[in-house]
Amino acid sequence: MSNLFEHSTIEVLIAAKLDGTITLAELLKHGNYGLGTFTGLDGEVIILDNDVYQVDQTGTVNHITDMDTTLPFASVHKPSENEQPLSLAKADFTLLNQTFAADKNLKNVFxxxxxxxHFNAVKVRVAPKQEKPYPSLLAVTKNQPIFDTENVxxxxxxxxxxxLFGNITAAxxxxxxxxxxxxxxxxxxxxVGSQLDGTFEIFDGIEQHFPINDDEFRNHENDLETLKAAIEESEGFQD
Known part of the structure; x- marks a missing residue:
C-alpha cells in the first residue's frame, strides 16, 4: 500500500489562507520526499530523503533544519515496493503531460x-513571502520572481x-x-532534460489531511465557480 499524504488543499492558498497549519516535524512523519510552501507563501519547499530545502524569493536555496517551521500546504510520500525505476533519454513538460501520462494511464490516479x-534549460518561479493581510496565490503569482538557468x-x-481532484490540488x-x-x-x-534517471510510482490512495483546529480553514467560503481557473493560472507551466 502506498499513499500520497497531502496537508490541507491548494484552495486555501487561492483563498489567501497562508498561515502554517502543520510543522515540519509532523509532516515528515508521513513522508520523506515531497514539496510545499512555508507560512506566508514563503518560497518553494523541496524535500529529498528527509532533507528539507527552501528556495526563497531571491532565488537562494536554504537548508531548513528547524522542525517547528510551519506550512499551510504540502504533499509528501514514502517510497514503497511499488516504486519503479525510470530512465528518459529526453524530457520536457509536453512529454510528461502527454506521452508519459498516456503511456502510464494516469488519467484517474495519483x-x-x-x-x-542533466538539464539543458530550466525555468522556475518562487513565491515571495507575504505579510498579513495576505493576498491570494493567484495575485502573488502575477508578480512572482522567475529564474532560469542552462546546463545544470x-x-x-x-x-x-x-x-477529478482538481479542486483540492493542481491537476x-x-x-x-x-x-x-x-x-x-x-x-x-x-x-528540457536529457539522460534523466529516477523513479516513478502510482499511489493506491491519497490521505487528505485537514487543519481542523484552524478557524480560518473551518470558516472560509469556497468559490468553486472560479477555483479551477484560478488554480490553473497560478500553477501554469510553460513549454
Missing part, C-alpha cells in the same frame, strides 16, 4: 516522479493529480526542481 540528470544537473520531484504535474549544488531551484515552469 502518481509521483523523481528525475535526476539537478533533481525534479513532484506529483501528478487527475482532473496534472506539480513539480519542483533543485540543482545538485543547491544554488538553484523552485516551482518548475519549463525544462
Amino acid at each position: 502518481a509521483t516522479i523523481k528525475l535526476h540528470g 544537473s539537478g533533481t525534479i520531484i513532484g506529483y501528478y493529480a487527475p482532473e 496534472g504535474w506539480h513539480l519542483h526542481f533543485l540543482s545538485d549544488d543547491h544554488q538553484f531551484g523552485g516551482h518548475l515552469l519549463s525544462f
